[in-house]
Each structure stands twice: as C-alpha cells, then as structure tokens.
Amino acid sequence: MAVHHEEPTSTSRKLHFPLDSSAYQILGEIGSGVSAVVYKALCPSVNSAVVAIKSIDLDRSRSDFDAFRRETKTMSLLSHPNILSAHCSFTVDRRLWVVMPFMSAGSIQSVISSSFPNGMSEPCIAVILKETLNALSYLHDQGHLHRDIKASNILMDSDGSVKLADFGVSASVYEPNYLNSNSSSKTSSFRLTDVAGTPYWMAPEVVHSHNGYGCKADIWSLGITALELAHGGPPLSHLPPSKSLLLRITKRFNFSDYETRGGTDKNKSKKFSKSFKDLVGLCLDQDPNKRPSAEKLLKHSFFKNCKGVDFLAKNLLNGLPSVEERFRVLGGVLSKNDEDEDEDDDDDESARARVRNRRISGWNFNEDGLDLHPVFPTESGSDSGGNSVFPTESSSESVGKMVRFSGETIIRLSSESHESFLSSPGRVVEEEGAHLVRGDESGESMESNLSSLVGVDSNAGGVDREAMVSGLTAFMRSLDEQRSNVVTLIGLLRGEEVGEVMLSREEQMGQVIERMRVELENERERNFQLEMELEFLRIQISGAYTTTSAGSID
Numbered sequence: 001m002a003v004h005h006e007e008p009t010s011t012s013r014k015l016h017f018p019l020d021s022s023a024y025q026i027l028g029e030i031g032s033g034v035s036a037v038v039y040k041a042l043c044p045s046v047n048s049a050v051v052a053i054k055s056i057d058l059d060r061s062r063s064d065f066d067a068f069r070r071e072t073k074t075m076s077l078l079s080h081p082n083i084l085s086a087h088c089s090f091t092v093d094r095r096l097w098v099v100m101p102f103m104s105a106g107s108i109q110s111v112i113s114s115s116f117p118n119g120m121s122e123p124c125i126a127v128i129l130k131e132t133l134n135a136l137s138y139l140h141d142q143g144h145l146h147r148d149i150k151a152s153n154i155l156m157d158s159d160g161s162v163k164l165a166d167f168g169v170s171a172s173v174y175e176p177n178y179l180n181s182n183s184s185s186k187t188s189s190f191r192l193t194d195v196a197g198t199p200y201w202m203a204p205e206v207v208h209s210h211n212g213y214g215c216k217a218d219i220w221s222l223g224i225t226a227l228e229l230a231h232g233g234p235p236l237s238h239l240p241p242s243k244s245l246l247l248r249i250t251k252r253f254n255f256s257d258y259e260t261r262g263g264t265d266k267n268k269s270k271k272f273s274k275s276f277k278d279l280v281g282l283c284l285d286q287d288p289n290k291r292p293s294a295e296k297l298l299k300h301s302f303f304k305n306c307k308g309v310d311f312l313a314k315n316l317l318n319g320l321p322s323v324e325e326r327f328r329v330l331g332g333v334l335s336k337n338d339e340d341e342d343e344d345d346d347d348d349e350s351a352r353a354r355v356r357n358r359r360i361s362g363w364n365f366n367e368d369g370l371d372l373h374p375v376f377p378t379e380s381g382s383d384s385g386g387n388s389v390f391p392t393e394s395s396s397e398s399v400g401k402m403v404r405f406s407g408e409t410i411i412r413l414s415s416e417s418h419e420s421f422l423s424s425p426g427r428v429v430e431e432e433g434a435h436l437v438r439g440d441e442s443g444e445s446m447e448s449n450l451s452s453l454v455g456v457d458s459n460a461g462g463v464d465r466e467a468m469v470s471g472l473t474a475f476m477r478s479l480d481e482q483r484s485n486v487v488t489l490i491g492l493l494r495g496e497e498v499g500e501v502m503l504s505r506e507e508q509m510g511q512v513i514e515r516m517r518v519e520l521e522n523e524r525e526r527n528f529q530l531e532m533e534l535e536f537l538r539i540q541i542s543g544a545y546t547t548t549s550a551g552s553i554d
Ligand SMILES: Nc1ncnc2c1ncn2[C@@H]1O[C@H](COP(=O)(O)OP(=O)(O)OP(=O)(O)O)[C@@H](O)[C@H]1O
Pocket: 030, 031, 032, 033, 034, 036, 037, 038, 052, 054, 100, 101, 102, 103, 104, 105, 106, 107, 109, 110, 152, 153, 155, 165, 166, 198, 323, 356, 357, 358, 359
C-alpha cells in the first residue's frame, strides 16, 4: 500500500498523529457521501485517541486533489474553537485520508434526521447558529469562505460544543480565482467565480457566479440552514435538487411562503418568533450587499438570551442513538433511495435523502442525472404550463453558447432575430443523439425544434441568427476535433500506424485518451454553469406565468 506522507497540520503537530493507515484501527463507518466515507477509528499510538477519518476517493471525487489539499491546508491554518481542525492528512493509494477529532454526536443534520425530523426548538437553533456564526465571523475575517454551510457540515460533541467542518469547497481570497472589486475592505471585496456548494443552500449569486460572489454567500446558506434546523430540511427539499435550487433563487420564494406552507412538514404549520423570522429574512436577502456580515448577525436580537452549549447537550443528546447507529439506519435509507431514485422522483423522503449526498461543485451535479433537463422537449409543456414565453434576457455573454448535457446538446438563445433565423431554413447541422436543427426540415419544423431545445414557446420571442450560426459552427469544429480523435483511436486499436510519431501504440492511445478526457472535463465544467443559467431562465419564465396566474410557486 503506497503511503505518501504529508505535513501534519499545525494544531496537531504536538500530538504526532501517524501518517500511516496501518496505525489506525477502524471501528466502524459513521458517514458516507458520493466520494467519501467517514470512519470512527482508534489511534493506539496516541493515547488510543478516538478519531474520525474521512477517506476521500480521489478518482470518484468531483473536486480535484488540489481542492482537498486546500481543505486540509485551510483547516491547518485556522484555529478557532468553532472550527474543526484536522490532526493530519495523507494519501493511501488513490484515497486521501483526513484524520480529525471525533465529534461524538455527529452532524447536526444526522441529529435532526434521527430525533427532530420536523425541526428543533428556537433556543436550540439559536445556540447552533450562534456557534456557527462565531466560526464564520472568524473565517471571513481570515479571508476565507466556507461555501458549503449546512447542518451536515456542523458537528457536535458530547458536551454540546459545535464546530464547523468540511472545508472541501472552501476558498481563500488569497487564491487566484477571485475578482477584485473597487471596495477596499478585504472581506467584502473578493469575488469568487466558480460554482460550489449544495443546491438547496446555494446563494443566488453563486449560481450566477460569472458576476462573482463573496462571503455573503455563506450568510445566505446560513439562512437556509436556519430553516433546515427549524423545519427538518431546507426549503423545497421535497423537490429534486435542480428545481429547488432554481425556484429558491428566484424572488418568487420568500420565507413567508415557506412558513405558511409548514416547511417540509406538510401536516403542521409552525409558528416562529419575530426575531427568528427577521434574522432569516436578513440572511436571505436576494441582494448580497444587504445581507449583514457574520459579525453583525451575532448582535441580532435573536441571540439576545442565547443559552450555552450545555443547553444543547441537555436538549439534543438525550436518548440520541450513537453516530454509528444513526448511520446504520440512515445509511440503509440512503442506499435504498439511490437505487430507487429513477422510479420515484417526487417522493419527499427520497428527494430529501438524496440531497444529503449531493453537492454542487462544477459539473458533477449533472453526473447524478437528476432533474436538470433543459433540453427535454417533452418536459417543456409541463414545466411552463404550456404558457411560457421565450427568454427576453439578451446579453453578449449569453448568446450562442452551447451546452452538452448527458449526451444531449442545447444551445443558448438570445431573444433577438428569431424570425430572421426561422425564415432561412435549410442549414445542415446534425449530430447523432443530439437535439439539433436538421437541414431538411421546414422553417416551422425548425422553429419547433428550436423551441424544444430550450423548452419554451418560441412564438413569444426570437433567436439570434448570427449567434446561432457562430455557436453551431463552433460546435461543428468541436465535433471535427472529437471525430479526428476517435478516428485516431480506432486506427490505433486496429494496429494502424498513426503519423510518424515514434511513440509506442499504447503511448499514442494513452495520449489520445488523455486529450479526450481533458476536453470532456473542460466541456463539462463550462457546461455546468450554462445549464444553471438556462434552467434559471426557464424557471423565471414559468415563474412569471405561475405567479401571474396562481400567485404560488407550485
Ligand atoms: N469528525 C467527525 N466526527 C464525527 N462524525 C463525523 C465527523 N466527520 C463527519 N462525521 C459524520 O459523517 C457524516 C458524513 O460526513 P461527510 O463530511 O462525508 O459528508 P456530508 O457533509 O454529509 O456530505 P457532503 O460533505 O458530501 O455534502 C456526517 O454527516 C457526520 O455525521
């Protein structure tokens, strides 16, 4: 077993946790995600310390190795009572092991699932949010964003102490992927541009991340977490992630909607204090600039008579099954739901269970094949109630981009020149398996094809002809490249010589495959954002219709 040693983190250097998997005795599994498993383990050489080991499969993970190095680096540089620091990390074969203190009560989400499926009391919520805000205030002050605030990333110990964990998608303002704005304040000026987080908790500006976002995205997620604690799940978690994400980020979704509908608990309408509603409302302001900072939120009246962590221990941990036991029960539910997910997409419980394992970080959100179906023509009618209008938003950056998703291809359309495009039928663009305009079809057929592409009624808008042509040309070029790669690969497999390269056949094949893999990954990453934007437009359109006709989000 190959073990590559890495520096232990600063906080644990004194303890000398071994950087060797054989030095740990695995006691059992306590959690699992798409690409990681969490174990409870013993470390006999360090006073038989009980630890949690997060073992991340680097091949299955949508974050790259650098992201995980960043997680452990971030954790090692931070020191705060409300932030979980790793003891050390090292690789074991193709897995990254992160050794952390064991938090015996597990995540707040697992506490909710087990004992409070319909939500916790406000005094408990206040303690959890306050402790989390302490961590966030420190984190933002240090120039970091967490980017994945949610109950499953807030861990609790047997004494009720609460720590923020999972820095897998956290980011530092000191890293190169942020945009500077004019503001002089460090914590308000940095702007990240990549999509990261988990759908139900994601701030609107993170979805539209080409405009950049900052630490206020964490404040939005904290607001969603507050609702999660209050109702047992985040708003709209009864819907598949893509739909909930997009509905939630539109202005159509207000906290009051959620409250009067009883949150995720359909049978019960809950009453909440004015100060709690005010706090959540502040966090969920669509305008990130209007959301208060973590530091300011700590002074909110909701925390005025906030109890200590021992209150949590008394009220949450009594009779709570062990974290292993909870995982055994919940783990069974999760795997069953994953098997069933195609059969029962609308089932509330399964949708809620599924989201626990899903995080948006680039294109992997699509990989799970949920409901992000902007190109399925048959769905357009039902999504829009058959009355949607063509997107009216037109911007230079939203023109003519192409999106490939699960073997389908969609094209971003602007609102202009639809008529002129449709009046010149006969362009030949074909691709097997893709929903594209065919050259032998009439203008009307093309129109319906185009409508199908974006899932909207094209009568109400237009297509930018030039953008379409340039987009389709780019698409053809990309197809040509892929075709040539495939031809090369077939040649190599058949034993033909390719060019005058002196490389072995295996090496040549390896190179071609690698090139195609990189291309595919780049394309998927690009496409993820485009899909989000397109779906967002569609939701806005159908939302405009629904709001006008029914005044409701359903
Ligand atoms: N240090 C720890 N101590 C005790 N339990 C832990 C610890 N770290 C994680 N767990 C348990 O393992 C579960 C899974 O954690 P993990 O970080 O892999 O996934 P997640 O946060 O649920 O999902 P994801 O991060 O993939 O969105 C947690 O919900 C928690 O119950």
